[in-house]
Amino acid sequence: MDDTGPATPAEAEVVDPGAPVGRRIVLGMLGLGVGGVLVGARLSDALSRLLAPITAADRTGLSDLLPAGGGFRIYTVTGSLPSADEASYRLTVGGLVDRPASLSVADLRAMPATSLTKDFQCVTGWRVHQVPWVGVRLADVLDRAGVQAGGARGTRATAVRFTSFDGSYTESLTMEQARRPDVMVAYSMQGGPISRAHGGPVRLYVAPMYGYKSCKWLSGIEVTDRVQEGYWERRGYDVDAWIGTSNGRDDEPV
Amino acid sequence: MTSLSEPFIGQVPVRVRRFDVATRVVHWANATLFLVLLSSGLVLSFGPLSVLVGRRETVKDVHVWAGLLLPLPVVVGAAGRWGRGLRSDFGRLNRWLADDRRWFRTLGRDRSVRLGKFHPGQKLNAAFTAGAIPVMLLTGSIMRWPRSFDLSWRTGATFVHDWVATVLVFAIVGHIVKAVSDPVALRGMVGGDVDGAWAAHHHPRWHDDMPSD
Numbered sequence: 001m002d003d004t005g006p007a008t009p010a011e012a013e014v015v016d017p018g019a020p021v022g023r024r025i026v027l028g029m030l031g032l033g034v035g036g037v038l039v040g041a042r043l044s045d046a047l048s049r050l051l052a053p054i055t056a057a058d059r060t061g062l063s064d065l066l067p068a069g070g071g072f073r074i075y076t077v078t079g080s081l082p083s084a085d086e087a088s089y090r091l092t093v094g095g096l097v098d099r100p101a102s103l104s105v106a107d108l109r110a111m112p113a114t115s116l117t118k119d120f121q122c123v124t125g126w127r128v129h130q131v132p133w134v135g136v137r138l139a140d141v142l143d144r145a146g147v148q149a150g151g152a153r154g155t156r157a158t159a160v161r162f163t164s165f166d167g168s169y170t171e172s173l174t175m176e177q178a179r180r181p182d183v184m185v186a187y188s189m190q191g192g193p194i195s196r197a198h199g200g201p202v203r204l205y206v207a208p209m210y211g212y213k214s215c216k217w218l219s220g221i222e223v224t225d226r227v228q229e230g231y232w233e234r235r236g237y238d239v240d241a242w243i244g245t246s247n248g249r250d251d252e253p254v
Numbered sequence: 255m256t257s258l259s260e261p262f263i264g265q266v267p268v269r270v271r272r273f274d275v276a277t278r279v280v281h282w283a284n285a286t287l288f289l290v291l292l293s294s295g296l297v298l299s300f301g302p303l304s305v306l307v308g309r310r311e312t313v314k315d316v317h318v319w320a321g322l323l324l325p326l327p328v329v330v331g332a333a334g335r336w337g338r339g340l341r342s343d344f345g346r347l348n349r350w351l352a353d354d355r356r357w358f359r360t361l362g363r364d365r366s367v368r369l370g371k372f373h374p375g376q377k378l379n380a381a382f383t384a385g386a387i388p389v390m391l392l393t394g395s396i397m398r399w400p401r402s403f404d405l406s407w408r409t410g411a412t413f414v415h416d417w418v419a420t421v422l423v424f425a426i427v428g429h430i431v432k433a434v435s436d437p438v439a440l441r442g443m444v445g446g447d448v449d450g451a452w453a454a455h456h457h458p459r460w461h462d463d464m465p466s467d
Contacts, residue, residue, distance in 0.1 A: 017349050018349030018350050018351040018352070018354070019349065019350055020348050020349060020350075021348070021349075021350035021377070021381070022347050022348035022349070022350070022377060022380065022381040022384070023348055023381075025378075025381035025382065025384075025385055026381055026384050026385040026388075027385075028385070029382070029385030029386065029389055030385060030388060030389060032389075033385075033388075033389030033392060033393065033414055033418070034392070036393075036410060036413060036414035036417075037392070037393060037396065037407050037410040037411045037414055038406075038407070038410055039410065040409060040410030040411070040412075040413035040414050041406040041407075041409035041410045041413070043410075043413060044409060044410070044412075044413040072301065073299070073301065073304075074301045074304050074305055075310070076308065076310065081305050081308060124408070124409075124412075125405075125408060125409035125412060126412075196305075197301060197302075197305045247405075248405055249405050
């Protein structure tokens, strides 16, 4: 540049280094990020409530790409997604019962159906509002098999244990919890059969408890004499997983 | 005004250096890490893809390691003697000139705007990405080591991480589309040099300030 020439407006601008807007944006984002961590839980809930009707109507599944698209997050504890053909699927009911059974999906559908439309709350924070479920009350399945009243010494039927055909997952409920009207063996959700990703063809839905109690890919129900820790419970989660009063969380109960 | 479609009759096109080696190495290391992070992140968060890929623990490890490595190229690249070019580019990206604001106000319609080495859109993208990296690291760490944090913070961190990632996808896709649609600009980040005429046309303030030999 020519030092001796007169200062033109263009030169004056060259000397002006400009405002450090880049730095302001970076600092602003850091502030927003920290703020978002502090209040994001509430924002996230409000947003997923707002988007729930939209994602429910969306049949393309594209709205799942949105972070607050409501939507379920699919967790499996094994490497690949378990799969069972609805025709060959069987649910075994055994343990301390008088009439052990092996139920097909058709057998379950032939039993009195119950439907619930309730939220699904995960212990990691996400919640899907107003999910329609159809199935059979767990109490009805237990009655069909006939829970043993007395039993031999030390074998009082006080709990129910669930196994999954993924080969790893287990869960348990006390007999009292298992007999609640909002605990069901579900074969339909959101108006259709339960998909493989959601734990189909048959899964447990324990409405008042965190999602890890709602054992996916349900393959066995066993009446036992004590509650045994399930997969996540051996890894630190609460056995009595009431939504809002367990695992140190304060979510709205379902 | 010189138009790029005009042939340079009897004139060898002048090539000017746009990005030095260190800057380009940092850029492509970053690009690789971002791609790994976006694809593994998508597998972790998008149901149908999680289902297709499975192996959640492995994907999670890849994502966490790529995330922890992300600041490394920039920090190492900007440090030391080799980082002079990169540091000066950071300075240029940080400073928004009067003409940059004018460009935003008129969205490029004002033909009298004379831009420097970086386009205002590049400056916005750079600032957003630079802000996003520490935010993603912070929220990602809360998600990865949740036991040390309050539960509502974990939900909040997931919320912030997901939304910043969504905006980042658009920013990165936009960045790639712009780069591919201007091969000269892309050549500047691949080989380091651009045509003088291109520089004079798109970045006149930078072109005119360069020492001519």
